[in-house]
Amino acid sequence: MIDSVEKSPLGFRAEPTTPHCRGSPVSRIETLPRTPSKPKTKQTKLALGDETADFTVVCEGARYMAHKAILSASSPYFARMFRFSGSEINNKEVDVQDVDALSMEKILNYMYTGMYALPYGIPIPETDYCKHSSLALLKGPASSPKIFKRKCPCAGKCLAPAHLLMHVRIYTVADYLDMFDLKSYAQQGVEDVLHVYWQDEGLGLADALEEAFTATPDDDKGMRDTFVGALKEHPGLTVDVGDVRAWLDANPDVDESVNWG
Incomplete structure (x- = not known):
């Protein structure tokens, strides 16, 4: 009796000859392992005031939503603040005294971008x-x-x-x-x-x-x-x-x- 499934010269398996069911084609047998795909990672860049902000800097009533990671990396003053638990850490905000809001805003801009621009230049x-x-x-x-x-x-x-x-x-x-x-x-x-x-x-x-x-x-x-x-x-x-x-x-x-x- 002839086997209903025959091998082709190219290494493919023939489809079954039974008319009552149609089998799915069988792919070529792979001899090399597949290259594992790299995990997809989303690169995000923190920005002043974005939705991931976790700390607030208050100055003359203005509130600037910032990130502790940026503040501590840019300023030893903030790094020391975050190292020692205090009311600022518990409240997740600090009120900076004796500094005008424009200066504070430009300083925060510098922390995030490495520069600041003053108005009306x-x-x-x-x-x-x-x-x-x-x-x-x-x-x-x-x-x-x-x-x-x-x-x-x-x-x-x-x-x-x-x-x-x-x-x-x-x-x-x-x-x-x-x-x-x-x-x-x-x-x-x-x-x-x-x-x-x-x-x-x-x-x-x-x-x-x-x-x-x-x-x-x-x-x-x-x-x-x-x-x-x-x-x-x-x-x-x-x-x-x-x-x-x-x-x-x-x-x-x-x-x-x-x-x-």
């Missing part, structure tokens, strides 16, 4: 030669900067005179939070604003000087040296009668650093 042209170093270039013929052919170090950045005090305040809070990288970032912001707007009446230089020299430790020379350097570079700011001159008269140690240091 004006883009510095990338195609023009720098004219910010002296009044002669600022107020002279438009062709004067072409003589030196120096590209502005702030080209492409969005700056405004009002940013000066904002950067200083962020710097002082960053010092409190032990965020040294943020301090460097804010200090660079001060250098940029001073480079472009050192002569601008809306700069609020005296107020920024007061903040920088009273809200930071005496041994913290970073921001202080930035201001002293700018005043040395532009002596007209210290000679002319005005708020800056009055502030220097009230702070003779700084005045000495500017004129003789």
